[in-house]
Amino acid sequence: MTVLRVTDLTVHHPGPLGQVTAVDGVSLEVPSGTTLGLVGESGSGKSSLARAIVGLVPVHTGRIMLDGREIRARTIRDRRRLGRLVQVVLQDPDTALDPRMTVRQTLGEAATVFHRLDRPARDKRVTELLELVGLDPRLAGRLPRQLSGGQRQRVALARALAVEPGLLIADEVTSALDVSVQAAVLNTIRELQRRLGLSMLFIGHNLPAVCHVSDAVAVMRHGRIVETAPTDALLRAPQHPYTRTLLAAVPSLRTPPPAPAPEEQPP
16 A cells, blocks of 8 residues: 655745746655655755645645545645644754643643543553653653753654654654764664554655665655665665765765664653
8 A cells, every 4th residue: 555645746936036846746655654765965855845745835736645545735624634644753843842832731732633532541642652752751741942852853753643644754853963863863763663664754865864764765856856766776776876976975874873872861
């Protein structure tokens, strides 16, 4: 089964000299229970594609199918339904989390969007979500400013998982983190894949990070997909010159990521 199918998608943005084509006839698929990595340099159109999928920017032409149904986020009801099908975790958790809400309030609110839960059930769900992303439940009473960057990103991930979406889009989720924390978050994502059978579109410009968590990788350049292949095949025999350039810029993709440094936990 295919969770996400994008067909001939084009997205335009207004520019000083007229329309700019950010996404140019892109087609891709994410089979159920797999992760498709989407890699490319800044400005290649990756984030514009992600925003189009979740209804944040208008689609000029093409189709977006989730679970076999075409998505059109035109009404509040459409957007509510879309939120159940797909959730996105963005690069900067500082802007994604309400600074006035504790972790418990943030996750509790997300957990009750589609489910009616009483107070004990909601608190239990918050604890489950924190443990799921590798955080101590005692962090539930803290505000975002009292957490490290890696902890805030894990809270953002837990919030997205709270609604049990059919597809998770992770857009540059480790690029704002220190290298050792990046490795810890990537390992958490891989563990979540194994435990939950997640279907994911993992977007990044860091090719080793993308390959570490992806079953297949699509390479994007100037708004177009120039190559798509299973991860092992892409690393072993890249077909497009741009893909070979990306690989040549990385010292070694066969060396595993560094062991994660422990993130601070409450005393």
